[in-house]
Amino acid sequence: MKASIILAFTVGGMVLLTALLPVQGSSAEKKTAPGYSITDLGPLSTRTADDKPGLNAAGTIAAWKVCGDNLFHANLIKGANETDLGGLPGFENTFAADINNKGMVVGVAQSRDDMRFIRAFFWHDGKMEALPTLGGKYADARGINQPGDIAGKAQLPDNATFHAALWSHGKVKDLGILAQGHFSEAHAINDDDEIVGDAEVIPNGHPHAFFWSQGHMQDLGLCPSGNLSSAQAINDKHQVVGYANSRENGYRPMLWSHGHMTDLGTLGDDPSFALDINNESQVVGGSYVEEGEERAFLWEKGELFNLNDLIPAHTNWTLLIAYRINDQGEIVGRGFHNGAAHMFLLRPKSS
Numbered sequence: 001m002k003a004s005i006i007l008a009f010t011v012g013g014m015v016l017l018t019a020l021l022p023v024q025g026s027s028a029e030k031k032t033a034p035g036y037s038i039t040d041l042g043p044l045s046t047r048t049a050d051d052k053p054g055l056n057a058a059g060t061i062a063a064w065k066v067c068g069d070n071l072f073h074a075n076l077i078k079g080a081n082e083t084d085l086g087g088l089p090g091f092e093n094t095f096a097a098d099i100n101n102k103g104m105v106v107g108v109a110q111s112r113d114d115m116r117f118i119r120a121f122f123w124h125d126g127k128m129e130a131l132p133t134l135g136g137k138y139a140d141a142r143g144i145n146q147p148g149d150i151a152g153k154a155q156l157p158d159n160a161t162f163h164a165a166l167w168s169h170g171k172v173k174d175l176g177i178l179a180q181g182h183f184s185e186a187h188a189i190n191d192d193d194e195i196v197g198d199a200e201v202i203p204n205g206h207p208h209a210f211f212w213s214q215g216h217m218q219d220l221g222l223c224p225s226g227n228l229s230s231a232q233a234i235n236d237k238h239q240v241v242g243y244a245n246s247r248e249n250g251y252r253p254m255l256w257s258h259g260h261m262t263d264l265g266t267l268g269d270d271p272s273f274a275l276d277i278n279n280e281s282q283v284v285g286g287s288y289v290e291e292g293e294e295r296a297f298l299w300e301k302g303e304l305f306n307l308n309d310l311i312p313a314h315t316n317w318t319l320l321i322a323y324r325i326n327d328q329g330e331i332v333g334r335g336f337h338n339g340a341a342h343m344f345l346l347r348p349k350s351s
Contacts, residue, residue: 034298034329036346038311041077044334044343047095047110052275052323053343054098054105055332062096062105063343074107074123088130091119098143098188106131106141106150120152122167132172134163141167143188143195151186151195164197164212176217178210186212188233196220196231196240209242209256220256223263229254233276241274241283253285253299265304267295274299276324284322284331296322296333307331307346319344 044053045066054062061077067084074085074096087094091109099105104124111117120131120141133139136155140162143151154165154172164175164186177184181200189195198207199217209220209231222229222244229244240256241264250270255262255277264283266272272287283299289306296307296319307319322333331346 033303033305033310034300035349036307036310036331037349038315038317039345039347040337041332041343041345044341045072046334046341047072047093047115051095052097053332054096055324055326055330056099056103057101057326057328059326059328059330059345059347060099060103061332061343061345062099062107064095064107070112074105074121076103076105085123086128088119088121088128091117091121091130094121094128096123097141100144100146100148102146102148104144104148106144106152108140120150120154120167122150124148131167134165134172134174136161138162139165139172140185142186145189145191145193147191149189149193151189151197153185153197164195164199164210164217166193166195168193175212178208178217178219181205183207184210184217187231190234190236190238192236192238194234194238196234196242198230209240209244209254211240211256221261223249223252223254223261231256232274235277235279235281237279237281239277239281241277241285243271243273243285245271253283253287253297255283255299257281264299267297267304267306272297275322278325278327278329280327280329282325282329284325284333286321294320296320296331296335298322298325298331307333311346317344322346 064072067073072093074094076083088109092112093110096107109119109121118138120139134154135157136159139154141152150167153162164184166173178199179201182203184199186195186197195212199210206228209229223246225247226245231242234240244254245251253264253272253274267287268289274285277283286294298305316338319335324332329348
C-alpha cells in the first residue's frame, strides 16, 4: 500500500493531521461508468478564466449571452425558454455566476467601456440590484445558497484592495484575510454559510485555499513542495474541492474531506482542476490529456472519467471543461460543437 503524506493545518483553533492520499480505486475495483445525453445550449463567450455558469437542482442554468456589439446579458435557460436578466446603469454587461433553487441569481456587472469597472449583482423577483461594497467602488458575487446568502469579494475604501465578502439580509461582511496577506476572494457558499475561496498569506504572494465558518478563516494548506492552492466549491457535507500544485506533479484537482486532502488524479497531463462538487460527492472539472488539449472530467467514488467517453458517439462534441454538477447529476460545461465554442448540459441516462 502506498504511504500517505501527513500535513497539518489549523481549524477552529485545533491542529488537524491531514493525509494527502493517493487516488482512490484500482484496476480490480473499477466502477461502472455512467452515461449521459447531451443538450447544446448555444455559443458561450468567456469573460475571464474564472467565469462559470450556475446550475440549480431544477436544471435551470444561469449564464450569459451576446446581445449586441460588446454587449452581454446574464440569462436563465430552462429547456427551450430563456430569460434575459438585463443590466445595471453604467454596468451594462452582466454575467451570472450562480443560482439557487428559488431562482435567485448572483454575478458580476461590468462597464461596457472598461472591464475593470465591476459591481456585484443580485437578481430576484424579476429585478436586478447592485450589492454594497466594503467601502470601495467595486464588488463581485460568485455564490449563493438556498437561504439567499451570497459570497464573493468587495473592495475596501482604499479602492485597491479586495477582501472576501458575505452578503446577508442586505448587509455586507468582510471575511478577512490569512496571515499577513492583503487579498482574499470567496468562490462558493453552502447552506450552513460555510465559505471557501483563496487568500494571500503574504502581500502579492501565491494564494492559499481557505475555509471560512462562524467568523474564522482557516488555511486549507498546500501539497508538499507546493506553493499554491485554491478552493472552488463546497457542498453541504463540508467537502471542499479545488486544486493545488506541487513541484513533482504540477496542478492537480483536490478534495478536502474529513481531515484529508486527496489528489483526484489526472486524465493524462498537467494542469487539472476540480471546479464543483454536489451532495452526492461527485466532482467535475477539467484535465489536460496532453499539452494544449483539455477535457472535462467526472470524479465519482474514487474513479476519474473523461466525460467525452460517456456521451453518445458521433455527436461532433469535444467536452473541454465541466463547470457545475447538481444533486441530480446534471452537468453544465463548455466544449467545441462542430468546431465552435458552445455550452452543454449533460443529463444522466436512466439505468
